[in-house]
Amino acid sequence: MWTDDLFVPAPGFEKHMLSEWFDGLKGTPADNPVYIQKGEEPGGTVLILGGTHPTEPAGMMAAVLFLERAKVSRGRLIIIPQTNIMGYSHTSPQEAHPRSISFTTADGGKRTFRFGSRLTNTLYEWPAPDIYIHPASGQQLPGKERGNINRCYPGIPDGSPTEQMAYGITQLILKEKPDLSFDLHEASPEYPVVNAIVAHERSMELAAMTVMDLEDMGIAMRLEPSPKNLRGLTHREWGDYTETMPILMETGNPVQGRLRGRTDEKLALTGVDKAYVVASALGRLYIPYDGKQTIEYRAGRHTTSILAFLDNLDLLFDDKGVSVEGVPNLAELEEKGLGFFLSPAGR
Structure with a gap:
């Protein structure tokens, strides 16, 4: 029986639905939980x-x-943990992906999260066109990419379910006016844009400062400019259609690569794959690979990078600072494990 993944928000978060910003999503599978926490002091x-x-x-x-x-x-x-919620109701055909991943919490309990597909469930996007024409630019892509929310921004109110969901997120950004917006990703180790930050030109100064700080911490990070002719992606359309500073971040994940072996929960959590050991020795990868790429390392790169961005946001724009405590960094995640930091309440 279908059950939604359990999230246990920290005290102070209020749960909303994306349909509050675009009512066309109300009652549809594209309506998505949005969580907001406001600090006592004003800021960004x-x-x-x-x-x-x-x-x-x-x-x-x-x-x-x-x-x-x-x-x-x-x-x-503001946090949306499962942005393409319609992609969590299926897995990708012929990829042999696991259905879920699980973590052991500090009390010995278990938290389980769905492992879905890169694209919206075809039940909602059927029939896919032969060619997807991006409404805002006319860019042409394979038809299945209409189900990829990161090719659909800024979205349209009368489009496909995925385009409408992208429109809802754009409306949230326009109305809530986030100063800085993150889109968190992973990429295959043999893909050039990996262990990287992709920044819109408006975000570039902030991103450059953060990359230098991360290098000082021993975290190597590429900095890539958002291509102006690659349309539909967050790092381009959020910057062009809203006032936010968009940042997209990528970590290296063997479960997505074409060189991988058995694709199971273990691979998703550990990144251990002997084929990638060989590929690394042959110089075919764009990340350092020592035989593993754990989810603690990958998620820790994201959390540490975001925390560094927040420090620099306060330095560059003292009226837009956002102060956050309690989130584990890379070192803490690798020491204690990701499950240690999850709420023990779960199934």
Whole structure:
């Protein structure tokens, strides 16, 4: 029987639905929980999206860590942990992906989260066109990409379910006016844009400062400019259609790669794959690979990067600072495990 994933928001978060910003989503599978926490001191607003692609679990889990651990003392924090919620109701055909991933919590309990598909469930996007024409630009893509929310921004109110969901998120950004917005992703180790930050030109100064800080921490991070002719993606359309500073981040995830072996929960959590050991020795990868790529490491890159961005946001714009405590960084996640920081309440 279908049950939604359980999230246990930290004290102070209020649950909303995306249909509050675009009522065309109300009562549809595209309506999505949105969580907001407001600090006691005035400041800026930050938006964090996980689960844009449900095959990229470190993005979702980093957002969940902020949702379940964050204590906001200044400004506002908005979190959507499973952005393409319609992608969590199925897995990708012929990929042999696991149906879920699980974590052991500090009390010995178990938390389970769905592992979905990169695309919206075809039940909602059927029939897919032969060619998807991006409404705002005329860009042409394979028809299935209409189910990829990160090719649908800024969205349209009368489009497909995925386009409407993208429109709802754009409306949220326009109305709530986040100063800084994150879209958390993962990529295959053989893909050039990996362990990377992709920044709109308006976000570039802030991103460059953060990359230097991360390098000082021993976290290597590429900085990529958002291509102006690659349309429909958060790092381009959020920057062009709203006032926010968009940031997309990628970690290296062997479960997505074409070189992988058995694709199961273990691979999603550990990143251990002997084929990638060989590929690394041959110089075919764009990340350092020592035989593993754990979800603690991948999610920790995201949480540590976001925390560094928040520090620099306060430095550059002292009236837009957002102060957050309680979220584990990379070192803490690798020491104690991701499950240690999840609420023990669960199934």
